[in-house]
Amino acid sequence: MRTLTSSLMLLIAVLALAAPPTKATPQIALLSGNRCVNCHVAPAGGGMRNDLGWFSWYDVGIIPRESDALSWLYPEDESNQFFDDMVSFGMDLRVQSTRSFTSPDAKRATFPMQATLYGSFRPVKAMTLEGQFNVASLRTAPNSDVRIRFPGQRMGLFSAILAPDPDLPSVRLGLFRPAIGIRYDDHTMFAYSYVTSTTRRNYLGPDWGEWGSELTWESKQWLTVNLGIFGSEGLSQVRLSDGLNEVSAVSGNTPTVTARAVFWPKAFEDLYNGYIGGSVLVNNDYRMVSTFLGIGITDYLYLMADLTQVSKDNVSRSTNVTTELGWSIWDPLIVYARYEVGNTSFEQLSDDVSARSVIFGSQIFVMPYVELRPEYRIWDTDLPGTTSRWNVQLHIFY
Numbered sequence: 001m002r003t004l005t006s007s008l009m010l011l012i013a014v015l016a017l018a019a020p021p022t023k024a025t026p027q028i029a030l031l032s033g034n035r036c037v038n039c040h041v042a043p044a045g046g047g048m049r050n051d052l053g054w055f056s057w058y059d060v061g062i063i064p065r066e067s068d069a070l071s072w073l074y075p076e077d078e079s080n081q082f083f084d085d086m087v088s089f090g091m092d093l094r095v096q097s098t099r100s101f102t103s104p105d106a107k108r109a110t111f112p113m114q115a116t117l118y119g120s121f122r123p124v125k126a127m128t129l130e131g132q133f134n135v136a137s138l139r140t141a142p143n144s145d146v147r148i149r150f151p152g153q154r155m156g157l158f159s160a161i162l163a164p165d166p167d168l169p170s171v172r173l174g175l176f177r178p179a180i181g182i183r184y185d186d187h188t189m190f191a192y193s194y195v196t197s198t199t200r201r202n203y204l205g206p207d208w209g210e211w212g213s214e215l216t217w218e219s220k221q222w223l224t225v226n227l228g229i230f231g232s233e234g235l236s237q238v239r240l241s242d243g244l245n246e247v248s249a250v251s252g253n254t255p256t257v258t259a260r261a262v263f264w265p266k267a268f269e270d271l272y273n274g275y276i277g278g279s280v281l282v283n284n285d286y287r288m289v290s291t292f293l294g295i296g297i298t299d300y301l302y303l304m305a306d307l308t309q310v311s312k313d314n315v316s317r318s319t320n321v322t323t324e325l326g327w328s329i330w331d332p333l334i335v336y337a338r339y340e341v342g343n344t345s346f347e348q349l350s351d352d353v354s355a356r357s358v359i360f361g362s363q364i365f366v367m368p369y370v371e372l373r374p375e376y377r378i379w380d381t382d383l384p385g386t387t388s389r390w391n392v393q394l395h396i397f398y
Contacts, residue, residue: 025185026304027326027334030296033273035224035264036183041120041130043170043216044179044226048090048118048130054080057397060332061367070367080398090118093396101379101387102198112136113187114206131158134207150205152234157209169217177209178258179216179226180279181290182306191308194318195342195355197382203238203288203310210234210256226260232283242315243348249286249312256283271298285313302326318344332365355381371395
């Protein structure tokens with residue numbers, strides 16, 4: 001373990017390099033007071049950004065778009081919507097450079113985390129057709145034709161959203177991610193994974209989706225309610241261990257039922273923003289229960305926490321806790337510290353497996369549509385000692 005002085009020096013270095021975002025993430029919901037649907041086409045957030053979500057990124061950068069260095073690079077775009085706002089486009093490209101924490105001799109690897117193209121079409125005001133294609137799912141292993149995918153990951157997702165009246169629930173039909181928990185934009189977080197003695201494995205991979213339908217009620221500014229029923233083809237690909245053997249999280253394509261409720265309180269003329277909620281996913285003896293809350297001071301600070309528990313009878317049970325504190329220093333700059341704890345109980349093992357992670361990081365918007373996310377991660381697992389690593393994510397978006 002590095003000394004306290006060394007860790008503080010590293011934190012200061014991260015703070016010195018840092019820079020914050022104005023985007024549609026849980027952190028920005030707390031800093032701006034916006035709900036997920038305010039910036040995304042999908043009611044539960046994630047995926048295609050609407051006009052407000054796109055505009056919030058429009059000119060966020062240390063080097064602004066109108067500077068002499070960049071003016072030639074950016075068109076005179078005023079929106080991501082075209083043809084009288086009927087058609088919209090977007091994208092997210094994420095690349096990570098990291099080293100495995102399981103070996104001190106691990107080599108640094110750089111690989112795509114996400115390469116997703118979005119599109120939406122609104123033929124009438126009451127209907128939106130949206131979809132995405134995951135280009136990264138075409139990636140193959142070295143010297144092999146085998147494609148690299150997470151269990152349950154889809155090559156593409158698409159849905160129809162019907163919202164004939166703002167006072168009534170909207171209906172979403174198709175192949176998409178059910179509204180459960182909070183949609184985090186960092187795929188390395190603990191929330192939807194479980195720890196083993198040597199690694200962290202995903203319950204829900206990036207671009208996971210199921211065939212199904214979902215009702216969303218948001219007529220009150222302070223409340224979001226989601227109810228859904230889905231298949232489980234994606235979840236059936238997830239493998240769980242009881243300590244000796246592996247089994248599927250769910251059997252076949254049995255129905256999956258989901259429910260989620262989020263309250264969005266505000267106070268003192270919107271100076272303070274918050275959310276508090278919970279969700280549940282149930283498929284026979286497989287259950288995922290999440291509770292989450294956050295509080296933010298507009299344009300300044302946020303604090304958020306998440307508790308997610310996943311269990312399958314006679315196989316395993318996991319509990320993950322995440323807390324994150326962030327400070328919006330400047331319009332293109334946010335710095336944060338995150339602490340995560342994961343604990344997994346395997347039916348055939350006498351002792352639980354646990355891991356802890358401390359992360360100091362920042363989001364640096366170098367120029368419009370380009371974000372760097374350097375992080376210093378300290379891991380403490382059931383393996384002897386602790387491991388520390390520098391990691392960097394590059395995010396290019398539209």
